[in-house]
Amino acid sequence: MATLIELCESRVLEVIDPLEAGELPWRMLYATMEFIEWLDGELPEIEHNILYSDLTPIEQVFAVFYEYVVGENFSSDRRFKKLHYTPDHHVWEFKTDEVRVFGWVPQKDAFICCFGDSKDNIEVNSSYGRYIAQTAYVRNMMDLDEPKCLEGRSYLDVVSDAH
Amino acid sequence: MSYQMRIDPKSRKSARFISGLQKKIQRALLESGKTQQEIASILGVDRSVVNRRLKGSANLTARSIAEFAYAFDKDVKIEFVDKDAAALTNWTLSSGKVIEIDDTSKSYARGTVEPDTKYVLERAGS
Numbered sequence: 001m002a003t004l005i006e007l008c009e010s011r012v013l014e015v016i017d018p019l020e021a022g023e024l025p026w027r028m029l030y031a032t033m034e035f036i037e038w039l040d041g042e043l044p045e046i047e048h049n050i051l052y053s054d055l056t057p058i059e060q061v062f063a064v065f066y067e068y069v070v071g072e073n074f075s076s077d078r079r080f081k082k083l084h085y086t087p088d089h090h091v092w093e094f095k096t097d098e099v100r101v102f103g104w105v106p107q108k109d110a111f112i113c114c115f116g117d118s119k120d121n122i123e124v125n126s127s128y129g130r131y132i133a134q135t136a137y138v139r140n141m142m143d144l145d146e147p148k149c150l151e152g153r154s155y156l157d158v159v160s161d162a163h
Numbered sequence: 164m165s166y167q168m169r170i171d172p173k174s175r176k177s178a179r180f181i182s183g184l185q186k187k188i189q190r191a192l193l194e195s196g197k198t199q200q201e202i203a204s205i206l207g208v209d210r211s212v213v214n215r216r217l218k219g220s221a222n223l224t225a226r227s228i229a230e231f232a233y234a235f236d237k238d239v240k241i242e243f244v245d246k247d248a249a250a251l252t253n254w255t256l257s258s259g260k261v262i263e264i265d266d267t268s269k270s271y272a273r274g275t276v277e278p279d280t281k282y283v284l285e286r287a288g289s
Contacts, residue, residue, distance in 0.1 A: 055178055
């Protein structure tokens with residue numbers, strides 16, 4: 001079993017840093033290597049619908065990651081929420097106008113990004129259930145110290161706010 | 164080492180500004196205590212228009228922001244200010260690696276130390 005730091009050292013996980021030089025994180029954002037590949041390869045290719053947002057999909061993801069790491073409050077805009085599923089797999093998502101990112105909360109103020117896809121793809125293919133199951137599978141297979149995730153349902157169970 | 168998204172500085176600036184603007188409007192709505200329906204009535208538009216403006220950045224214009232300010236009974240102020248580093252942090256970073264410092268390795272002001280403190284220097288310095 002390994003800590004988050006050890007998993008980063010062994011390149012199982014990577015820390016995502018959306019901050020500018022001199023800025024400090026309030027929360028930590030981790031990603032699997034598969035998710036990093038998706039960020040680099042597939043996210044920039046997601047078709048942008050200008051009716052949805054002024055921001056392109058990659059800008060939307062960058063913005064929500066930035067706000068998470070810098071410690072912004074997410075309690076009212078539902079862009080960071082737990083996915084309710086029976087049984088509960090303790091999977092959370094980041095929502096932007098056009099993108100969904102699935103992952104879990106290994107400890108308070110930390111999040112591991114696992115899968116991403118366009119909102120349209122997910123809705124057309126009804127793939128929420130599949131992504132929830134795949135995220136839980138990746139978590140179960142990861143050599144992470146127990147407990148591997150927080151099981152709280154509420155926002156305040158999993159994050160604190162900087163302001 | 165950490166991963167940085169492949170997004171150019173201009174896009175980073177735009178993303179942060181537009182997303183932050185949207186959050187400020189949502190926060191102002193909450194603080195106003197008004198419902199979306201009440202805002203819609205004040206502005207003479209359908210509630211769905213207000214909802215779209217609040218949820219999607221595509222519908223935010225200088226005019227719509229000013230109209231929100233009118234509905235919230237507030238003024239809007241936009242300033243261009245010098246960049247400022249964030250002062251708040253919840254974590255300690257060392258050479259790109261995240262380390263959590265527990266109470267036993269806490270330092271004290273003016274060079275004094277708690278006599279019973281046991282330092283875990285390797286952990287703190289790695």
